[in-house]
Amino acid sequence: MKNREKKLTKKDVAKASWRWMFFHHSAQNYERMTGTGFGHSLSGALEVLYEDDKKGLSEALKRNLTFFNTEPQLGAIIPGITLALEETYANNPEDFDPEIIASTKNALMGPIAGLGDSLLIGTINPIFLSIGIGLATNGSPVGPLVFLALWLGLVVPMKYYLFVKGYDLGMDAVKILMNEEIKTKLTTALTMIGLIVIGGVASTTIQAPIAAQFSSGELVISLQEILDKIMPNLFPLIVALVSYYLAAKRGWSTNKLLLAILAFAAVMVTLGIM
Incomplete structure (x- = not known):
């Protein structure tokens, strides 16, 4: 050559x-x-x-x-x-x-x-x-x-x-x-x-804060603070893993997954959990 x-x-x-x-x-x-x-x-x-x-x-x-x-x-x-x-x-x-x-x-x-x-x-x-x-x-x-x-x-x-x-x-x-x-x-x-x-991007871009709190008198306990002490960004990790499972293992399309996440978020916000 x-x-x-x-x-x-x-x-x-x-x-x-x-x-x-x-x-x-x-x-x-x-x-x-x-x-x-x-x-x-x-x-x-x-x-x-x-x-x-x-x-x-x-x-x-x-x-x-x-x-x-x-x-x-x-x-x-x-x-x-x-x-x-x-x-x-x-x-x-x-x-x-x-x-x-x-x-x-x-x-x-x-x-x-x-x-x-x-x-x-x-x-x-x-x-x-x-x-x-x-x-x-x-x-x-x-x-x-x-x-x-x-x-x-x-x-x-x-x-x-x-x-x-x-x-x-x-x-x-x-x-x-x-x-x-x-x-x-x-x-x-x-x-x-x-x-x-991908793990780093998921942990920094997925936002899934928990708004639910337990109160007794003047005592207010935030569920988000408890989860952060157990493992920071635990709930965003769960969302990412469930999304991966549904897309990779169950064959969900991107549009179907996005609609499911939107519906899930709407229910959680309505109930005051998120």
């Missing part, structure tokens, strides 16, 4: 990476998922590789319009790798099997989706959301703006870097990403971090 004839310039690769950044979910559908966006991302670079070969360009576009679905941030490395393989095939069609391109995409979709969902969606995104929610107290617009700034400040340069890095490494990137030991350790670590973060 290191000795392959270069046909694409840094500008060509950069254009392809920006196309991926803006169009990876364009025209998403159940037949090909993000395959259309994948093909569009590489189309400009493929036109450079096959500028005098319309048949070769047509076949290359068809190869890259097939079903594709992964986490798009970390997944930016896959179209980068694919572009490197397409360049290799364009330069050495007799010595390179184009089926390697499709099989590489298919092999990387699942592992990258798992890593991306664990790291970004399950870990980093909740952290940024908790910061934004904390700053959005009393309806302040600062919260969502800070969240957007943090998220875009992370994913935009990351997607660009991973796309270009995937192109530079080519098949060498596949060997790294498919290393089972590295993948297992990283996935386990990210899962643990994600659970810790």
